[in-house]
Every structure is written in structure tokens, then in C-alpha cells.
Amino acid sequence: MKTVQFELNGNPVSLDAHEDESLLWVIRQQAGLTGTKFGCGAGFCGSCTVILNGEAVRSCVLPAMEAAGSKVLTIEGLRKNGELHPLQEEFVKNDALQCGFCTPGMIMNAYGLLLQNPEPSHQDVVIAMDENLCRCGAHNRIIKAIQDAGKQMKKSVAP
């Protein structure tokens, strides 16, 4: 057992991790944040997506040790002072989910996209989200929610 230190949702943490243990299980079991989901364990479905130093990554295939010294953002870190993040708000407004199990991964992957591309086209969203799987079939609503959130975020930073 080793210890890994990184910044989790804005707070410095020092967590126990086994050798080769994925960031997913450390976040879920050591930090107790269960919003990040286990879906396939091999990086195919995207339900474990978190932001690592500004980029969306699959936490189920990322060794926790590689996160040492990094900034990690999970779904629990999006809401600020009780206010939903525009992505969360637009997922709600657009009913962009059903069972909700893929939702945290969808939102975190979309967060990564909007960091790179604040105003993605429909096609940009499709490409960026293509390997996040949703079985309930909320895809079109998710695309719209992401584009709407991009617009909201642009407005909020505008002077």
C-alpha cells in the first residue's frame, strides 16, 4: 500500500492506493466519492470519466499513482456554492438522461470538450462524445445540453 497525493475537487488529498490500482477505485473507495461510475473497467464506456489537469480521462484504466501531484475534478466538484454548473443545469433542463448511470461520465467528458472548444458544433460534440455509451438513448438531448451549456458559459464570462 502506498499513498498518493493530488488535488481532488479543489482540496489537497492524501489517499491510500495499492500498486496498479486505478484512480477510479481510489476515488470511489478511498475518497468515498461514488458519482464516478464503474461500467466496463477497460476504458470503453466512459462512465468513469474525470478531468485530470484539464483533460477528460478514463479513471478506470488510469493508475492512481499517475495522478500524483495533479488536479482531479469529479462530478461532485462541479457544483459551486450550491449552484449547478451550466452543464448540469442544461442536462436537467433538456431531460438529457434517463437512468442516470452514464450521466456523470457524460458531463465530465463534455466538460473536457468545452475546455478545449467552448462552442462546439453538432459534429464536434458527436466526435468528442462518441465513446461515452448511453443505453437509455438520451443522445440527442445530451448533444443539445452540451451545446446549450457552451452558450451559457460564454455568456457568463462575457463582460
Add this chain to the structure above:
Amino acid sequence: MNSDKRINKKVLRNMRNPFGMDRRDFMKRFGTGLVVAFSVGKSPLRAGALAQDDTPGLNAFLKIGEDGKVTLYAGKIEMGQGPITSLPMEVADELDVRLEDVNMIMADTDLCPWNEGTYGSLSTRVFGQVIRGAAAKARAVLVKMAAKELSLDEAELETFEGFVRSRSNKSKKISYGQLTKGKEILETSVGDVPLKKVSEFRIMGKPMLRVDSEEKVTGEAKYSGDIQLPGMLCARILRPPSLGAKLLSVDTSKAESMEGVKIVKEGELVAILHPSQHMAAKALATVKAEWEEDEVDLDHESLFDHIQKVSTQRQVLASEGDLSIGKAAAAKEVNGIYKDPYIAHSPIENHSATAVMEEGRLKVWASCQTPYPTRDDIAEELGMDQKNVQLLPIFVGGGFGGKIYNPQAMEAARLAKLTGKPIQLSYTREEEFVYDRLRPASLVKIDSGLDEAGRITHWDFAVHMGGGRESEHFYDIPHSRTSVMRAARDTRDHIFYIGAWRAPSVNTNTFARESHMDMLAAAAGIDPVEFRLRHLEHDPRMAHVVKSGAERFGWTPAKGPSGRGYGFAVGIDVGSYVVVFVEVDVEKDTGYVQVKRAVCVQDMGMVVNPQGAKLQMEGCILMGLGYALREEIQFEGRKMLTTNYDSYSITQFNMVPEIDVHIVDSKDETPYGGGEPPVVVMGGAVANAVFDATGARIYRQPLTPERVKEAIG
């Protein structure tokens, strides 16, 4: 559109507090106020529920508390399909209270009356009607009580937002809470209280956003694998290399030497337990075992020959006229054999369960569509009193019929009882595929003919090793027969577990029927919409659905193949009528099919939450595209080669068309199924559109690029 945050909090409190309530607290709370317990045994809605001994004859509780707040105790679960939003709408409307005053406790088996499970579009179609009856009864009782309190005639009174008031003097009123305060009132029969007419709805029929979104977008929503208990151990179970293999010997010595590992061996069950998921998996990987595997000479290619060979026992489900007369009248024969592979439910949440023994009682949180039968099975299997097993409310991450069966709950419960420790068992994706109850692979043979005028002369439909649901055609055909062809050992001749995949059997039967209708239309040289309508003269409801769909899609008559890539299919599922029209692009050199748009028209009778119904329709279209274009379990003998999403594809963003869904404004007061209809027509719609684009008929699902390319030639 109304997204009421207050009701959101109310309804979700119980989902967020998955540890449930103390039973004594419930009984104490149940003491005063008005409780309506609905007995379905005496009603025509028997299909909805069977009562069990702890709540004899009852299947819905509705409680009006002293504070005027209403609590619905419902045995249904929320897996995305939306009763968390729609059931309180039904109660609030029938009872005339504000939506935010309705609280709901879902599927806590200690608190809510027995329910057979959440599947088959039962929640609105059957259960919703039951609770509406209970709410209507409660309102009638309250009016009666108010008449006494206010010294007014019942006919003089009306109800409004939790009050009974005088029609002529609206300030003369009394609240439901005041009426029930301190009284112990139990009503157990519904009598003849009529339900509201659609025209009287105040809340039902208006689109409502989901009430559980905020929980789900913040990561607060709890699923069964999210429960964390002190001292909890994560379980991984030793699995055979192929289904049905017998364990000959096992060596766990290496795992035993690993720190923190606990091993349970009972019969064939070998489980590795560790506080860490990661370490439990790592320890399992060190276990050596010898197995005796079933030798089965079969794979996903030879499968259909096998099905033909073994399914020899005919059961005739329906017949009309005389097939030989029809055949004699045929100027042209059109025959086809349609093939469907095994496919998986593949919810993004794998089967999971957390279980703990507490003072002789077993508490279980399970990703499960059937909490009560699962509880009963666990109690029986573990030799426990049913009263000492409790399943608790929890969100379910997609079910689609696959979570009717819950081996993981049984395994977790067994391990919790054996060890006395809290146990969490989350299936790996591979386990999810192998232990899923797959849609049965099956084959449909249709022999048919056309006369000179282009009318169908006869129709001989036989589904081999699939189910009979909706196998019977609904067209005007004078001579027909519908059969199910079974194997001698019936479902056991399937080499994997099979079960109910969203609209069980209906997908297979509809794909075959609608592909075949399209072939007949082409053979007759008649536009396929026109061809359907000519054979639907007896059924104006279905004809209306087809015509509306064609109009919204912008269909113009042309005989197939027209080269446009237009196709459609119609179907019936749990009483709902549905059509989906699609437009496809087929890349001729690769065989790649892109569905560009889909238009769906559905007549589902009375609709409680049109927004929720549309989410289900869109979801069905997209899930259906998966089986139409991509999904197929691959295997060699009883070893599944499909183990994860690199060997099994479901619908992805790049496949998603523009979607237009439309619900027919039905005058019907009865709700029909809403969870399944469009999924049943997607296979036929896509295959027909590919035919229209290319002239190639593809008889085997899914329509992979390889198959399409080969068919184009």
C-alpha cells in the same frame, strides 16, 4: 414545462436515504390519518399484482397525514423509465392535492406492498390505474367527512389543492389534514368511485421534466454499488471458462497468502473477499482451477442451422381460413427466412448488490427490477423468514428486462449471511454479458403469396425458438397460420440463459413480419405505405398511425426499391400502435448504413406525462438501432467471445439520427404500454430502408457493413 424543485426533494428523499425507515416508525406513523389500501383481487386489474402474506389483498398504500401531506407506498422501481415523475402526478391529480405535497417511497419491501416487478410497461398501464383508484377513493372519503364537518350536502362540495370546499362559497373549506387529524381511518376497498376523465385532468397530460435529474447530474443519486458500509468487503466470484462448466479442483493458496483476503468456498461457490475492489480482483486472478466444460459444437454462424434442426414441435397460436386455398389462389409466392442472433441487455450499470446482516435481518440493495420476488427467492434459498429479508429503495442504472433476474443479489446475500460482513458484489462487464438473460436467438419463416391484384392470399408464419408475443399478424389476409416452433427441451436448447429483452419476442416477430410485408409490396409493385393501408381496412386506428407517420415523414408514393433509402415498419406492443419511418444512407463500397432521420408516431391511449413518454420513445428508437445495426453475441460452444464493448457495440453518438416523435391525441381513456413500442419496429424499418436504397434484402440482423456489402453484391 414544469420542473418543480420542491417535489424533487420530497420524492427523492427516500432514494437518497437508501437506508430506509424504521419499520416501527412506519407503523406508528400509519396509526392516524387516512390510509387507503387498494385491493386488486376484486378489480379487473388482476394482471397488475398478486398480494403476498405480509399485506393480504393489498397492493397500494396511500396515506394522508395530519399535515395534509400524501405518501404513496409503491412497489415499483426507477430505472430511468420515469415512474418517479409520473406516479406522483397520478396521485396528485386524482386526489386534488398539489404535486409538491405528494411523497413517494419506492420498493422498500418492508414498507410498500408486494409487487410483481417493474417490467412489461405495467407501471402506468396497470399499476397507475390502481393508485389512481386509491386516490379517487381517498378523495371520496374526504368529501364525505367534510360534508359532516361543514354540514353541507356532498353534492355541494368540491376538492381543490388539498381542501374540500363549498362550490358556492369557496371560503367555506376544510383541509385534508384537518379532516384526518388524530383519526385512524383505514379504507380497503375502492368501491365504485370513478376515475377522472381526461378532460378533467389538472396535472396528468401535461409535460413534466424528470424529478430525479438534479440527483443524477450531481452524482448524488445512489445505485446499489454506491452503498458504502463500515467493514464492507468487496466480492469477486470464481467463474468457469464457459457456461455450465463443472469445477473439478481449485487452488486458492496464493490468494490466501495475500494480505486482507478472505475466501469463501461453499459447494461450487468460490468467492474472494477484500475491502478493496482492486485487491479482490487481483487475488481472484491468482486462483487456479480445473474445469470440465460442456462440449457443444456450435457457434454464432452455425447457430441458425441448429435452431432449424432442433425446433420441430409446432404449436399453432392462431389460424384463419385454409392455407391450401390461399396457396392455390396465389399468382406469386413470396417466402423468407429471418434470423436474429442472441443479444444482451447491456445496461451501463452492471448487475450489482450490497448486502448486510443486522440483528438477524438481511438488508439488500440490488440493481433489480423485481425487489419482491428477489426477496422471496433469497429468503427461500437461504432458509430465512421472508420478514427477515428486506430490499431497500435504490436507483437502477438501466434494466430493459435484464434486471428481472438477479443472481448477484442472491450471491451477495449468501456471502453476507455466511460471513456476517457487509458484502458488495458488482459484476464485471464480462460477467454482465455471460450471466445476462439474452434475447433468444431465433429464426422466423414466412411463406406467403399474392394474387394478380396485389392482395395477400395467404400467410404462414412460424417463429423458431423465439416467443409468440405479437407473432400474429394484424393485416387483412384470408388464409393464415401463426406457429411457434419449439425444441424438445424448449428454452434449455438455448446454450445461454435467455429472458425478456425489452418487448420480448416482439422485436423478432415484428422484424420478420414487416420485412416480409415490404417484400410483398415490392413484389406486387405497390408503394409500401399504400400496400399496408390496403391490408388495414378493418383497423382505422392502425391506418391512422401509418398515415400520420407517412405525412410527418414527408413520404411520397413510390414502389420499392426507389433508391431514396426510405423505409418504415409498424407494430403493436402492449396495446400501443406504433410506426417508425427512417431515411438511410448506404455507403455502397463499405456497406455502412447511416440512419439520417427517424419519425415515430405512437398511439398509446391516455398519457400521464407526455414528456416522459417521449423520452421512452426516443430511447426505444436509439436502443433499437443498436440491435438493427450492431448487436450480436459471438461465441464458440458455451464460451462467450463477447466480453466487453470492444466485442459488442451498442448505439453510439455517431449513429444517432435526427428524431421526431409524435404521440397521437387519443380519445382513449385507457393508458397502454409506453416503455417499449418503437423498439419493436426499428429492425424492420432499417432493413426496409436499406432495401429501398440498394434493392438488397437482408434477412439477418444486425445489418453489419459486411452483411450489407455482401447483399449488395
